Amino acid sequence: MAMFFPGESHTFSEYLLVPGYSSSENVPANVSLKTPLTRFKRGEEPAITLNIPMVSSIMQSVSGERMGIALATEGGMAFIYGSQTPEQEAAMVKVVKDYKAGFVVSDSTLTPDMTMAEVMDLKERTGHSTMPVTADGTPHGKLLGIVTSRDYRPSRDDHNAKVATFMTPREKLIVGDKDITLKRANDVIWDNKLNALPVVDENDCLVGIVFRKDYDQHKSNPNEMLDANKRYMVGAGINTRDYAERVPLLLEAGADVLCIDSSEGFSEWQKLTIDWIREHYGNDVKVGAGNVVDADGFRFLADCGADFVKVGIGGGSICITRETKGIGRGQATALIDVCRARDEYFEETGVYVPVCSDGGIVYDYHMTLALAMGADFMMLGRYFARFDESPTSRVNVNGQYMKEYWGEGSARARNWQRYDLGGASKLAFEEGVDSYVPYAGSLKEGVNATLYKIKSTMCNCGAKTIKELQEKARLTLVSSTSIVEGGAHDVVVKDHNHQTVSYQ
Numbered sequence: 001m002a003m004f005f006p007g008e009s010h011t012f013s014e015y016l017l018v019p020g021y022s023s024s025e026n027v028p029a030n031v032s033l034k035t036p037l038t039r040f041k042r043g044e045e046p047a048i049t050l051n052i053p054m055v056s057s058i059m060q061s062v063s064g065e066r067m068g069i070a071l072a073t074e075g076g077m078a079f080i081y082g083s084q085t086p087e088q089e090a091a092m093v094k095v096v097k098d099y100k101a102g103f104v105v106s107d108s109t110l111t112p113d114m115t116m117a118e119v120m121d122l123k124e125r126t127g128h129s130t131m132p133v134t135a136d137g138t139p140h141g142k143l144l145g146i147v148t149s150r151d152y153r154p155s156r157d158d159h160n161a162k163v164a165t166f167m168t169p170r171e172k173l174i175v176g177d178k179d180i181t182l183k184r185a186n187d188v189i190w191d192n193k194l195n196a197l198p199v200v201d202e203n204d205c206l207v208g209i210v211f212r213k214d215y216d217q218h219k220s221n222p223n224e225m226l227d228a229n230k231r232y233m234v235g236a237g238i239n240t241r242d243y244a245e246r247v248p249l250l251l252e253a254g255a256d257v258l259c260i261d262s263s264e265g266f267s268e269w270q271k272l273t274i275d276w277i278r279e280h281y282g283n284d285v286k287v288g289a290g291n292v293v294d295a296d297g298f299r300f301l302a303d304c305g306a307d308f309v310k311v312g313i314g315g316g317s318i319c320i321t322r323e324t325k326g327i328g329r330g331q332a333t334a335l336i337d338v339c340r341a342r343d344e345y346f347e348e349t350g351v352y353v354p355v356c357s358d359g360g361i362v363y364d365y366h367m368t369l370a371l372a373m374g375a376d377f378m379m380l381g382r383y384f385a386r387f388d389e390s391p392t393s394r395v396n397v398n399g400q401y402m403k404e405y406w407g408e409g410s411a412r413a414r415n416w417q418r419y420d421l422g423g424a425s426k427l428a429f430e431e432g433v434d435s436y437v438p439y440a441g442s443l444k445e446g447v448n449a450t451l452y453k454i455k456s457t458m459c460n461c462g463a464k465t466i467k468e469l470q471e472k473a474r475l476t477l478v479s480s481t482s483i484v485e486g487g488a489h490d491v492v493v494k495d496h497n498h499q500t501v502s503y504q
Contacts, residue, residue, distance in 0.1 A: 061391065291312050
């Protein structure tokens, strides 16, 4: 007879946190959200620690190079999607690793024979008033000069004048060499009262520009995820088919951590993948695995040597695995079960294997619940897909701006490797949908608002760290009536945008 798990399978929305004692020290400014990303032994520190408990999903519609840079800036990490060629994925990883915070690659580059009218048009389109002039007009061409708003007067000068006649020529420019540090570049800017410092290589080709205005912005990102060489950290997804070809390219590009992207992780395929990585790279290469939904799945992957384990099957907003296959488990119940197994594993072996909650996050408060239930960090898809930095297009749907969002198991992504069970190399049926999510602006603003909510809730629980939250959190199941009571009800709610009312 089949085994039946006792009790019901619950989601995050069926739980609430019960406040605990808060001292005067429990204010958001005192809360740390640092959390381990990779396994470590008792008494040691993890090789990689996240500054915020957020990583982005391994999805075409979520994690490209822009997401990698933006999320690392805020203290999290993006996992570049693997449903592309190994070469394409490695190129994306390299873009993030080569990005130097504060060093801007110009997207408003001129040639000497362009006209003032073209300069004005470019400024109108990009909003940039400082424009380098290169021999071929590319961002990395030979530097010939620079044009700023102080070099021409649109109201008096000839709009047909060539850039070469009014630019500040190369010989009059102060520049930095390609090995200059951001600190030194800013010192040069301040010492010479510059607004911008072009950075060139040994052939006098433009590498990037450091702007005075970016100094404060760089200083305002204290949580940046940086490696030992002060480069942004980034992860990359792999599958259980072409790892022998893909992994070396990703590591050569600089990937800091890998993650096996699979719909179901309790399988020999994942063990074979991890075994190959350990055989060729030892424990130096960090690799997460998953997804699982119970203690047995966690222990299997932990014993295989996974550096972290992802929890969640069927809970993603674009996932229809439960509908098509009847496989999965309520995300809250799965997470509680796996985190209990992680703690038991730590007691038995002295090895702590972080748990990543993947899927089922609908509201910001669900993230705090996930952390309280034991998750070390969350992998988020829909949440990040809404922002400017996701790779998808912003579209107008019935008067509202939306972002496209599709699952890796959809016909659009056709990521058959993620759902591979050793059969034919194709997607036999869909396990994801193609959809839209409401556009939410910049990642920085959205993430900072969410993190403030998490910190505030932690303060209500008397916790200043994630570990302390997990020790002090008190959770209660709620009824369907209690869920209704938790929102606005029995009132007429004003709609300030349209000056109408909605009834609750």
